[in-house]
Amino acid sequence: MQTKPTKSIYWGVVRLLGNNFLMAATDEGLCYLQFHDANPAAGVDEGAWSELAKWARAQLPEPNWVEDAEKLQPYILQLEEYLKGLRTTFTLPLDLRGTTFQQSVWRVLHEIPHGETFSYSQVAQELDKSSAVRAVGTAIGANPVLIVVPCHRVVGKDGSLTGYRGGLRNKEKLLLLERAGM
The missing domain is CATH 3.30.160 (Double Stranded RNA Binding Domain)
Structure with a gap:
């Protein structure tokens, strides 16, 4: 065998x-x-x-x-x-593993420009699945590659900082880092 x-x-x-x-x-x-x-x-x-x-x-x-x-x-x-603020995009190879839906959400995250944010609703709209906001949130929470797959760029509908596996303090630091570099 x-x-x-x-x-x-x-x-x-x-x-x-x-x-x-x-x-x-x-x-x-x-x-x-x-x-x-x-x-x-x-x-x-x-x-x-x-x-x-x-x-x-x-x-x-x-x-x-x-x-x-x-x-x-x-x-x-x-x-x-x-x-250090010297790089705005990553060019390294990724080995992302997840469901087809998770992969589609993570692709949308890659498209959010450095220094900008999307709401969970906007991510769902980009997928043409406006009613899937909760599922989008779950897929974002399953992201195994923080920062490189920039889930820190997703905020609440009102612009508030919402859940982040790396902690809200780190999410805020990453967003401030990106805004400072613009």
């Missing part, structure tokens, strides 16, 4: 400009980027690791886990440039 080859997930905890991130990539591209509260020197906290492991189990059964900062360097470099 032939066994299915396992896919490698290269991961690491990265500290950039006062922010900690848990990052992972496959050979195809960046697949996971989340804010991480713990100090990188202390390793990955159990909550962050279990979230990454849960995501991986749903997307890539039985992956080969490889802690490899070298493999993550191109992604780290572009993220650092963004956080």
Whole structure:
């Protein structure tokens, strides 16, 4: 019986400009980027690791886990440039995994210009699914690659900051960073 080859997930905890991130990539591209509260020197906290492991189990059964900062360097470099205000778009390859609907929502997020925001309703309208605002919110919440897939650019209908997996404080910082660079 032939066994299915396992896919490698290269991961690491990265500290950039006062922010900690848990990052992972496959050979195809960046697949996971989340804010991480713990100090990188202390390793990955159990909550962050279990979230990454849960995501991986749903997307890539039985992956080969490889802690490899070298493999993550191109992604780290572009993220650092963004956080310094030197980059407004990402050109790195992505390995986004989700349902067809989630993928369509994430494509719309990529189209929101740097420094601008859309409401959840606007995202739903872009998909020609005006009544799917809740589903859009759920798909945005499932985004595994924060910042690069700019879900921080989605706000409430009245312009208020609403839920963000990376925390509202980080969402506000990202929006201020983008507005300052305009």
